[in-house]
Amino acid sequence: MVLYFPPFIYTFFVLLGTIITISSNSMFGMWMGLEINLMAFIPMMINSEFNKKSTEAAIKYFLIQALASAMVIFGMMTFFMFNSLFSSAASKVFMSIALCTKLGMAPFHFWFPEVLEGLTWINAMILLTWQKISPLIILSFFLLNKFILILAVSSAVLGAISGINQTSVRKILAFSSISHLGWITTIMIANSSLWVNYFLIYVMISFILCLSFWTLNLNYFSQLITMKDLSKKFMVFINLLSLGGLPPLLGFLPKWMAIYILKWKFSVLTVLIFSSLITLFFYTRLCFSTFSLHVQNNLWLIKENNKKKSIILSTLMLFSVLGILPLSLIFL
Amino acid sequence: MIPEGSSVHPYAHCSSADMSLLGKRAAAGRKLCSLVFTGCQEMLVRQLRTTVPVFKFWERDIKAEYGRERKTLPDKQMVVDGLKELKHEVGVWKDEFWNKFTKEPLFLVRPGEVDTVFQLNSEAALERWIVTADRDNSDGQSQGELVLGRHGKAVLRGTLDTTPPKDGSKQRAGYCNMRCLRPQKSFKRDGFFDWSAYTHVVLRVRGDGRSYMLNLASMGYFDLMWNDMYSFPLYTRGGPYWQVSRIPFSKFFLSSKGRIQDKQCPLMQDRITSIGITAAGVSGPFQLEIDYIGLEMDPKHDEEFAYEMYKTPSFIAGV
Numbered sequence: 001m002v003l004y005f006p007p008f009i010y011t012f013f014v015l016l017g018t019i020i021t022i023s024s025n026s027m028f029g030m031w032m033g034l035e036i037n038l039m040a041f042i043p044m045m046i047n048s049e050f051n052k053k054s055t056e057a058a059i060k061y062f063l064i065q066a067l068a069s070a071m072v073i074f075g076m077m078t079f080f081m082f083n084s085l086f087s088s089a090a091s092k093v094f095m096s097i098a099l100c101t102k103l104g105m106a107p108f109h110f111w112f113p114e115v116l117e118g119l120t121w122i123n124a125m126i127l128l129t130w131q132k133i134s135p136l137i138i139l140s141f142f143l144l145n146k147f148i149l150i151l152a153v154s155s156a157v158l159g160a161i162s163g164i165n166q167t168s169v170r171k172i173l174a175f176s177s178i179s180h181l182g183w184i185t186t187i188m189i190a191n192s193s194l195w196v197n198y199f200l201i202y203v204m205i206s207f208i209l210c211l212s213f214w215t216l217n218l219n220y221f222s223q224l225i226t227m228k229d230l231s232k233k234f235m236v237f238i239n240l241l242s243l244g245g246l247p248p249l250l251g252f253l254p255k256w257m258a259i260y261i262l263k264w265k266f267s268v269l270t271v272l273i274f275s276s277l278i279t280l281f282f283y284t285r286l287c288f289s290t291f292s293l294h295v296q297n298n299l300w301l302i303k304e305n306n307k308k309k310s311i312i313l314s315t316l317m318l319f320s321v322l323g324i325l326p327l328s329l330i331f332l
Numbered sequence: 333m334i335p336e337g338s339s340v341h342p343y344a345h346c347s348s349a350d351m352s353l354l355g356k357r358a359a360a361g362r363k364l365c366s367l368v369f370t371g372c373q374e375m376l377v378r379q380l381r382t383t384v385p386v387f388k389f390w391e392r393d394i395k396a397e398y399g400r401e402r403k404t405l406p407d408k409q410m411v412v413d414g415l416k417e418l419k420h421e422v423g424v425w426k427d428e429f430w431n432k433f434t435k436e437p438l439f440l441v442r443p444g445e446v447d448t449v450f451q452l453n454s455e456a457a458l459e460r461w462i463v464t465a466d467r468d469n470s471d472g473q474s475q476g477e478l479v480l481g482r483h484g485k486a487v488l489r490g491t492l493d494t495t496p497p498k499d500g501s502k503q504r505a506g507y508c509n510m511r512c513l514r515p516q517k518s519f520k521r522d523g524f525f526d527w528s529a530y531t532h533v534v535l536r537v538r539g540d541g542r543s544y545m546l547n548l549a550s551m552g553y554f555d556l557m558w559n560d561m562y563s564f565p566l567y568t569r570g571g572p573y574w575q576v577s578r579i580p581f582s583k584f585f586l587s588s589k590g591r592i593q594d595k596q597c598p599l600m601q602d603r604i605t606s607i608g609i610t611a612a613g614v615s616g617p618f619q620l621e622i623d624y625i626g627l628e629m630d631p632k633h634d635e636e637f638a639y640e641m642y643k644t645p646s647f648i649a650g651v
Binding site for chain 1: 431432433435436437438439440441443526528529550552553554557560586595597598600602603631641
């Protein structure tokens, strides 16, 4: 179908929606921004690829997000029921559930991997990063500590366990996103402003990973094994381990911050660390298989020589490896 | 007032201008009546259509027109059967759980090797296949069966009859189809075949010279996509020698309920629900011996999709 609006208009409205949400004075303005964001993101998903998969993903995304938006506005209306603002716990529960559905936090996360599976890499990047900003900011206003803690811990654990036997790259990113959201909301409960730093570093790592998968045209890990170029494999794995939170890499910094913040909630911290250990286990197993499984006949291996791509990816990888030193001085 | 029984024209009291206006109105009225009458005639004639009209906004049942009222067992029997199945399903779930944590997924698929998915050489293997022909749905006279042949391999054989049934409900007839059951996870959850690591479907068959249709059903989530089928012809030689057909996934084209779609897109290899072979088109006996159905990964195969989509103006290409 010929559509007359270029993708720039959709991007503009996606940005506008989030900015309206963040900067509105009333709850109604916030909801309006969420809706604008949703409505503009859906044509972005459909237009990029004329594929059954992306259409199905777009329909699923629309249904889930529309339901969540309806719950948001319903929750907002219940705030005014008892003649006072922000006093009712039930209203906060409603809002939290709706916003967790929007974010893709457990136990409302089942749509997230399937939807991410059907998107192009740019849209996947937007869904993983930008689309999370407005719900997280609203969640930080309507926080109900004990309830959100349950959701956060279950996100971290479920994200880790579900990611164990996945071969698709996008699904791995989806489950790691669910897991990281658990960490972010736990920090939100303990300290109200440092979750933004965690989120920013997570955005950076996601961006690097999505860019590398896009340039290397990777959708499944089995494709990585038949790649001859060791440096490309190395780049992907450094970034993936950084996502998992392995110490000298950039991805460890937000977890380090979280450990400082959650010093007094040791039980929660233990559960979160164990869940990230599970994801790290899977990434290292993948790493091991990729570097050690050898394909015998070298004639069949596809060789790609693109210097520009390699330069960009290498600089980003360097940032991923060495970034922790300057950033830890700023943040910690 | 015109007295009764007089022979004066009913409109004698009207002027000539009035008469012409009346004449025009009458003519318009007559035209309208004739239009309505011919419309009614057409409607009556159109009732005798030969294809099933679809006036539905959404499809409630997967079986659609072919759904049948099935007998239900008494409640107590259903509960007892359910408990037995529950025990089996819990066992399957335990295995799944254990495999998830102890076993690795298949990362490396060796290029050039064929991984067999279906080895059709025993009765147990044949139980996973469903054979349907015209006769089963009162659609015609064709019949077919899948049995173990003389050489220990599965044989799909029968006769096709392309004469449509006499009640005029169908315009074309004559098919026989074999389809494998959809993979199921524990507790009867629907699964998919995940063939994303492969590039070709490989079949070792011995046919009778007919062209069969190889179908890969990839049932979608929503009712519009329930009947999505990717197909490609399986050409057979008919000789006494076995043939190995290697068909790449990129060659399969999208069709739904037998109609090839205008908007084509490549097959999603990790969302395949079943594989099937159809014999149709030409009346007469058919016989297809199948040894195995397998998958191969060819790293040199770089075709993503064999059919180009040109940008057409709106509403031309059915989208």
